[in-house]
Amino acid sequence: MDQRGPVIQGALLRRRLAELRRQRDLTQDEVAKALGWHTSKVIRIEGGRTGVTKVDLDALLRLYRTADSAVAEELHQLNKGARTKAWWNDFKNDVSDAYLSYVGFEAGASVIRQFQPLAVPGLLQTRAYAETIAHTRTDRATHERVVQLRLLRQEMLRQRENAPREIFVLDEAVIRRRVGIRVDRSIMPDQLRHMVAVAQEGEHVSIRVVPFEAGSHVGMIRGSFTLLEFGDGLGEVLHRENSDLHETLIGGDSLISEVRTDFEAILEESLSPSDSLSLITRAADEMR
Incomplete structure (x- = not known):
């Protein structure tokens, strides 16, 4: 296959x-x-x-x-x-075609670079966190299916023979927001500890945090985005999304090079991998 x-x-x-x-x-x-x-x-x-x-x-x-x-x-x-059927086709009635197209690119990427200013990346979310986020954006009919897709994306990447390199850069706001606090106070600290565990399990996952002390940075204007790389000459793929937008750009689009430059600039503002994990751990401990 x-x-x-x-x-x-x-x-x-x-x-x-x-x-x-x-x-x-x-x-x-x-x-x-x-x-x-x-x-x-x-x-x-x-x-x-x-x-x-x-x-x-x-x-x-x-x-x-x-x-x-x-x-x-x-x-x-x-x-x-x-023309073959992919595992994500089972979710075609639950999410948009544009989003499923992105999932298809993500599933075969060799490098995944993502910046998130507000929420934990889907590939790092626990079920409890994913359920909380999905509940705020979907109706009950699609809630569980959206969560299933998010968790299955994680599982399928882990099962690949050659796991992709994953580099996540988060604004400190991501780790400070007490998502799920009205439901269960343990949701967010458990989510933070899960991220630390994932990053410590292997060298293919790196998590970096842009601290509040860094001040303003280009990611505040650019918003969330994902850059995908492939090892077979396809070029880079850029995906951007918010509540109203799912946009996937392929190949030589000039915006891709602009966003790549922005990612490197954001990376320079972030803490080292070890300092980032230490900050995430402290944030989890402070939520007890």
Whole structure:
């Protein structure tokens, strides 16, 4: 089974088809004219707004003069993989398609970088914390399913042969807010101790905290975001979300480089990994 999953394989397929077109010095209009298609069809295929049938893929490969090559076999395998059902498809009626697309990218990333100014990252949340957060944003019908998806994301990443490197940078406000205090005073200190335990279990997870003493920083303006890296030439993926937005950008979008620069700037303002864990531990102890 390909560990990259259908979302990443589909993105790789589209990227390589666009590269082949450019190598042949063809525009999308010229491809459409040569194949008797509307230009919008080529745009939808390369943009990921429609799947690629085997017949259409064969037609493109013939036009790009790669139909009988190892490249063609690779692209057919990617297309086959892109059509497989993923574990997150079980949640398609519970969350948006845009969010599930992000989950698909996250599932196959080699590096995950995330900044959170207000809440504990989903990949670090305990069930109790996740339930508290989900309860404030979803109705009862979808509450449990959202929590299940969040916890399953954690589990599936842990089961991967090559675990991704995960770097989380949190504003100190994240560890000071007593989430769940009206329900159970132990929810937040337990959450903080869980984060420390996760970071201490292995070298692949790093948690950094930007202390209040650092003053203002660019993350206060940028807001929460996640940057994903891949080891197969896909490039970086940027995901941003709030209550009204789920946005995933792929490849050469200029915003990705801007956000990467901002992440490094925020990282410079943060405490070292060991000092960050010490601060989180002290915060948990003060909540007793």
